[in-house]
Amino acid sequence: xxxxxxCIGRKKxxxxxxxxxxxxxxxxxVFGMKVQMFGQPxxxxxxxxxxDELMIxxxxxxxxxxxxxxxxxxEIETLFCALKSKGWRFEETHIxxxxxxxxxxxxxxVGFVWAHKIGEWKAALKPIPLKKLRNQKRPQSSxxxxxxxxxxxxxxxxxxNTKAFSKYANCIRLSLNENCF
Numbered sequence: 617x618x619x620x621x622x623c624i625g626r627k628k629x630x631x632x633x634x635x636x637x638x639x640x641x642x643x644x645x646v647f648g649m650k651v652q653m654f655g656q657p658x659x660x661x662x663x664x665x666x667x668d669e670l671m672i673x674x675x676x677x678x679x680x681x682x683x684x685x686x687x688x689x690x691e692i693e694t695l696f697c698a699l700k701s702k703g704w705r706f707e708e709t710h711i712x713x714x715x716x717x718x719x720x721x722x723x724x725x726v727g728f729v730w731a732h733k734i735g736e737w738k739a740a741l742k743p744i745p746l747k748k749l750r751n752q753k754r755p756q757s758s759x760x761x762x763x764x765x766x767x768x769x770x771x772x773x774x775x776x777n778t779k780a781f782s783k784y785a786n787c788i789r790l791s792l793n794e795n796c797f
Contacts, residue, residue, distance in 0.1 A: 622660070623652035632672055636662035639670070646679045669752060698728055698760045733787040734766050735759030763787075 620632040632653075636645055644663035651660060653674060661679040662672045673682040699706045704724050711717050736759045744762060746753040757765075770780055 620653060624649075632660065632662075633670060635660065636664070636670055636672065639664045641666050641668050644683050646682070648679075667753065694758070694760070695725075695728060698731075698758075698764075699724055702758075703728070703731070703760060703764050728760065730784075730787065731763035731767055732760045733763065734784050735761065735763030737783075737787050738762050738766060 622630050622632050622635060624630065635647060639645055639662060641664050644661065647660040647662070649659075650657040652658075653660075656676075659675050659677070659679040659682070660672060661675070661682040662670060663683050664670055671683070671686075673679065673686050675682045698704065699721075704727065706720070706724060709720065711720060735757075739759060739762060744755040744757060744759075747756050767784065770784065
């Protein structure tokens with residue numbers, strides 16, 4: 617949070633948001649020296665997104681890659697959320713055989729990428745509406761959810777729209793030289 621007290625040097629206290637107030641959207645800054653927070657020597661890194669919202673990463677390791685690592689972690693969390701509760705409901709299969717689990721996860725990962733790519737494509741054509749949540753505006757749905765809903769609508773209609781299916785299939789077209797696995 618931006619309201620945390622940070623001790624720089626001996627007695628210079630600032631709020632964490634003040635350290636990164638100079639950032640423009642899409643900019644990030646690594647605070648290269650240790651600061652005191654919660655009585656512990658820690659490193660800080662900060663970044664602003666397109667909506668000028670500040671993200672602060674606190675770490676005990678040197679923060680050179682802290683923001684990139686955090687964003688990667690967030691992508692993984694999003695994938696597992698989609699696999700579990702917000703899409704494929706993987707846990708409801710109750711599969712216990714190791715080989716079957718591996719195959720199902722591989723299939724779900726391909727489906728996730730396909731749905732995500734369709735969502736990205738659809739959002740490029742028509743931006744996802746924003747909803748207000750507390751003091752922030754967030755997209756109404758994720759790329760994954762948007763794409764999954766499009767795929768579901770296409771596949772559950774009695775008549776498959778071949779033109780739409782062709783467009784969706786093009787979202788995941790791979791070149792023959794590309795290594796998939």
